[in-house]
Amino acid sequence: xxxxxxxxxxxxxxxxxxxxxxxxxxxxxxxxxxxxxxxxxxxxxxxxxxxxxxxxxxxxxxxxxxxxxxxxxxxxxxxxxxxxxxxxxxxxxxxxxxxxxxxxxxxxxxxx
Amino acid sequence: xxxxxxxxxxxxxxxxxxxxxxxxxxxxxxxxxxxxxxxxxxxxxxxxxxxxxxxxxxxxxxxxxxxxxxxxxxxxxxxxxxxxxxxxxxxxxxxxxxxxxxxxxxxxxxxxxxxxxxxxxxxxxxxxxxxxxxxxxx
Numbered sequence: 001x002x003x004x005x006x007x008x009x010x011x012x013x014x015x016x017x018x019x020x021x022x023x024x025x026x027x028x029x030x031x032x033x034x035x036x037x038x039x040x041x042x043x044x045x046x047x048x049x050x051x052x053x054x055x056x057x058x059x060x061x062x063x064x065x066x067x068x069x070x071x072x073x074x075x076x077x078x079x080x081x082x083x084x085x086x087x088x089x090x091x092x093x094x095x096x097x098x099x100x101x102x103x104x105x106x107x108x109x110x111x112x
Numbered sequence: 113x114x115x116x117x118x119x120x121x122x123x124x125x126x127x128x129x130x131x132x133x134x135x136x137x138x139x140x141x142x143x144x145x146x147x148x149x150x151x152x153x154x155x156x157x158x159x160x161x162x163x164x165x166x167x168x169x170x171x172x173x174x175x176x177x178x179x180x181x182x183x184x185x186x187x188x189x190x191x192x193x194x195x196x197x198x199x200x201x202x203x204x205x206x207x208x209x210x211x212x213x214x215x216x217x218x219x220x221x222x223x224x225x226x227x228x229x230x231x232x233x234x235x236x237x238x239x240x241x242x243x244x245x246x247x248x249x250x
Binding site for chain 2: 019021022023025029053055056057059060061063064083084087088091092
């Protein structure tokens with residue numbers, strides 16, 4: 001699991017590479033939470049374009065961050081999940097709260 | 113039964129990906145689509161996570177997986193000797209979790225049910241849990 005984070009004004013883009021399961025959920029959670037705290041961003045984008053696999057542990061990670069971002073009036077967007085990850089997202093129902101976008105630049109623009 | 117494999121491993125999170133890969137590699141002989149393979153990998157991941165996180169509560173234990181191929185049907189059995197589930201019916205309810213503080217989504221069984229054709233959960237308190245899932249490759 002590789003995690004990269006980049007700030008675009010008040011939006012944090014988190015790019016995950018590899019497989020997100022229960023084993024890596026804690027690590028990912030901690031990294032993102034620290035970055036949100038330190039850089040004081042308002043919005044969060046999960047860039048899943050390089051994430052190959054995710055199970056329901058990933059849903060826990062997304063919902064947890066959604067709650068903290070929403071608490072400060074920010075927004076969360078998920079970008080480019082593959083078919084397997086999209087199915088997990090669909091089953092969970094989180095797409096009702098968190099939009100799924102196919103283009104990272106568009107997602108960043110939406111949050112400007 | 114045409115063919116089967118049995119694997120067992122220590123209940124460590126780092127072994128989750130190994131379990132997915134082994135089952136997927138074995139099932140590949142049936143020439144599944146990428147989606148079918150992804151479904152099976154996801155279901156295995158959920159079952160193994162339950163064994164590691166819930167059954168053994170992050171303590172040391174052993175997870176046993178049997179994968180059987182019969183014609184075009186795949187059967188995956190994930191077994192643990194952990195603490196067992198007190199109320200299986202309740203545990204299988206979508207969004208039910210005993211570990212909300214760890215951000216568990218309570219979706220494990222829902223995912224297994226959705227991604228596989230059948231799901232059976234047999235559990236005895238203090239003895240362990242057996243999850244039996246089947247899926248027909250089209």
